[in-house]
Amino acid sequence: MSAKGYNELMARKGAIMKSAVQIDYSQFESGSIAFDYEGMMEKVGYSLDEIKEIQLSTGVGNTPVYELKNLTALCRKTAEPGKGARIFLKDEAANPSGSFKARRAAVSVYHAKKLGYSGVIAATSGNYGAAVASQAAMQGLKCIIVQECYDSQWKGQPEIIEKARKCEAYGAEVVQLSVGPELFYNFLQLLEETGYFNASLYTPFGIAGVETLGFELSEQMKEKIGRNPDAVVVTTAGGGNVTGTARGLIKAGAEDVKIVGASVDLKGLHMASDKQFNKKSFTTGHTGFGIPFATNPDRSDVPRSAGRPLRYMDRYVTVRQGEVFYMTETLAQLEGLERGPAGNVSLAAAFSIAREMDEDQVIVVQETEYTGAGKHIQPQLSFARDNGIELRFGDPAEEVPGESIILPEYPSMIRAVDLDLDKIRYSYIRNCVAKLDNIEDVGDEDIQFMADETNVNKYVVKKILHSLEGRIESGKAR
Amino acid sequence: MNAEKGDWVRIHKIILTTDERAPQIPEDTKKVPLEMWDKGFLLNDFASIGDEVEVETIIGRKLSGKMIEINPQFDHAWGKCIPEILHIGRQVKGILAKEEN
Numbered sequence: 001m002s003a004k005g006y007n008e009l010m011a012r013k014g015a016i017m018k019s020a021v022q023i024d025y026s027q028f029e030s031g032s033i034a035f036d037y038e039g040m041m042e043k044v045g046y047s048l049d050e051i052k053e054i055q056l057s058t059g060v061g062n063t064p065v066y067e068l069k070n071l072t073a074l075c076r077k078t079a080e081p082g083k084g085a086r087i088f089l090k091d092e093a094a095n096p097s098g099s100f101k102a103r104r105a106a107v108s109v110y111h112a113k114k115l116g117y118s119g120v121i122a123a124t125s126g127n128y129g130a131a132v133a134s135q136a137a138m139q140g141l142k143c144i145i146v147q148e149c150y151d152s153q154w155k156g157q158p159e160i161i162e163k164a165r166k167c168e169a170y171g172a173e174v175v176q177l178s179v180g181p182e183l184f185y186n187f188l189q190l191l192e193e194t195g196y197f198n199a200s201l202y203t204p205f206g207i208a209g210v211e212t213l214g215f216e217l218s219e220q221m222k223e224k225i226g227r228n229p230d231a232v233v234v235t236t237a238g239g240g241n242v243t244g245t246a247r248g249l250i251k252a253g254a255e256d257v258k259i260v261g262a263s264v265d266l267k268g269l270h271m272a273s274d275k276q277f278n279k280k281s282f283t284t285g286h287t288g289f290g291i292p293f294a295t296n297p298d299r300s301d302v303p304r305s306a307g308r309p310l311r312y313m314d315r316y317v318t319v320r321q322g323e324v325f326y327m328t329e330t331l332a333q334l335e336g337l338e339r340g341p342a343g344n345v346s347l348a349a350a351f352s353i354a355r356e357m358d359e360d361q362v363i364v365v366q367e368t369e370y371t372g373a374g375k376h377i378q379p380q381l382s383f384a385r386d387n388g389i390e391l392r393f394g395d396p397a398e399e400v401p402g403e404s405i406i407l408p409e410y411p412s413m414i415r416a417v418d419l420d421l422d423k424i425r426y427s428y429i430r431n432c433v434a435k436l437d438n439i440e441d442v443g444d445e446d447i448q449f450m451a452d453e454t455n456v457n458k459y460v461v462k463k464i465l466h467s468l469e470g471r472i473e474s475g476k477a478r
Numbered sequence: 479m480n481a482e483k484g485d486w487v488r489i490h491k492i493i494l495t496t497d498e499r500a501p502q503i504p505e506d507t508k509k510v511p512l513e514m515w516d517k518g519f520l521l522n523d524f525a526s527i528g529d530e531v532e533v534e535t536i537i538g539r540k541l542s543g544k545m546i547e548i549n550p551q552f553d554h555a556w557g558k559c560i561p562e563i564l565h566i567g568r569q570v571k572g573i574l575a576k577e578e579n
Contacts, residue, residue: 006494006498070574073574074570074573074574077573077574077576119537142537142538143537144537144539149515150513150515152510152511152513154513156554158554158555158557161552161554162554164552165552165554168536171536171537172536172537173516173517173535173536173537173539174516174517175514175515175516176514176515176516177493177512177513177514177515178510178511178512178513178514179507180494180499180500180503180507180512181500181502181503182493182494182499182500182503182512183512185494186493186512186514193539194539270504272502272503272504272507273504273506273507274504274506274507274509274510275506326566329563329566329567330566330567330570332567333566333567333570333571334567334570334571334574373554373555373556374554374555376556376557377560377563378556378557378559378560378563379554379555379556379557380557381557381560381562381563382557382558382559382560383557385558385560386558391560391562392562393562393565407562407566410569411569411570411573
């Protein structure tokens with residue numbers, strides 16, 4: 001494409017997007033930082049009962065919850081006496097396409113069909129592609145999945161290639177691209193050319209689709225232990241999993257459950273780097289998405305993302321690649337559940353957090369994903385080793401993303417590391433203010449909005465704004 | 479290698495040349511073009527590997543590119559043996575067995 005064609009396409013972005021999701025986002029805008037998030041969720045989403053019905057009609061949801069008794073016993077062996085919460089796991093791999101993403105896709109594809117679209121497009125290298133393809137097959141729509149898959153040597157991430165295979169198995173066309181954020185332009189071109197629905201991960205319908213997960217989880221736990229769990233650990237990348245699960249829990253009356261976000265630590269790796277693309281062993285669920293989307297949720301492929309994780313996270317932790325691989329193998333060996341590594345990020349975090357909790361407390365891991373060729377501990381570690389990544393047992397804290405994967409020498413070395421949520425909140429507010437011409441334009445409504453967005457009170461927001469103002473002022477003085 | 483009309487083939491295309499790439503991307507990525515791969519049924523009567531061809535994708539979309547593979551296959555697999563993995567199960571089972579004794 002010529003630079004001219006490129007710029008012209010980008011100029012049409014708003015119009016293309018509008019016809020591809022049919023949401024008038026402007027109705028929720030205030031003209032400043034604030035927008036009516038709850039209004040958006042209510043007006044263009046579906047009610048929980050409607051979503052349950054939509055999902056039930058395609059066999060999505062109602063996944064089992066297992067108590068991981070052997071893993072709990074192992075955890076207690078590594079904990080102080082009296083410590084080691086009971087660990088439960090919601091087996092989302094039991095969904096038709098093998099992951100919780102079926103919940104999001106079911107609603108998006110249903111909505112596309114209702115609006116009369118003949119096909120759906122999603123830009124995703126992850127489980128969401130398989131979910132959209134599976135739902136499109138069930139609901140009789142055509143489907144295109146756009147993946148970032150290969151580096152410039154045409155070497156692909158085995159996990160992503162497996163996802164391409166799965167999408168093709170459901171009859172979808174898979175467009176594969178090399179590394180780079182310009183994937184978005186190709187995605188826009190396809191939307192314009194086909195007139196298909198943009199089955200974005202971040203529309204209100206997609207996020208509302210995850211609410212059933214949190215709701216079911218609360219109901220199932222009440223049945224199993226007679227109450228809600230103390231904590232739920234949720235892998236976070238784009239933020240939709242945390243948002244939907246937490247909203248579902250709240251709708252079930254489980255407001256007091258601590259929501260812990262977890263991402264794989266890929267610090268130092270650039271997500272758009274051709275050379276580093278195949279140096280990582282996790283293609284999602286990592287800090288390379290988790291932190292940017294938490295501090296700026298509206299960086300997605302829709303004007304306003306319905307996934308807003310900072311509203312709901314009580315805590316945000318990271319785990320390392322080697323720890324997740326170790327826990328993936330442990331889950332298979334001790335619990336007889338062979339699942340994909342990417343879905344076990346929250347499991348590794350929960351194993352560590354359970355150790356801090358009392359024996360009579362309960363922690364839930366809210367997802368698993370399917371496993372298969374390419375998307376399994378062995379091919380992923382084999383791929384890493386072939387790419388020059390050092391693999392050994394040792395202290396996971398020594399792991400350097402892109403250089404090494406350290407399997408813990410002993411399970412007690414698995415440690416979820418807390419990220420400073422206050423720093424993340426600060427970055428979020430700084431990003432909001434950066435969109436304004438003048439920090440003095442921040443109104444009372446904006447302050448309330450940022451307080452809601454970051455789950456703090458207005459006073460804290462004002463304090464952060466004050467310190468940002470000071471920085472801007474001293475910047476001017478210089 | 480030659481293909482005939484109707485054969486299932488993989489095509490390759492340059493979407494953006496190095497000059498056309500977005501300004502914000504890392505230097506190493508700027509040095510390489512943005513490439514695309516797709517698959518479809520060959521619409522040309524006859525083509526050899528490396529030829530510019532037109533295909534119809536599985537959902538019926540028509541597009542063109544350089545033909546690079548006939549009957550493209552998936553070759554992702556279960557990887558080579560990683561002996562380290564074998565020690566994990568033995569270790570955790572050993573820890574639990576100790577508890578029972």
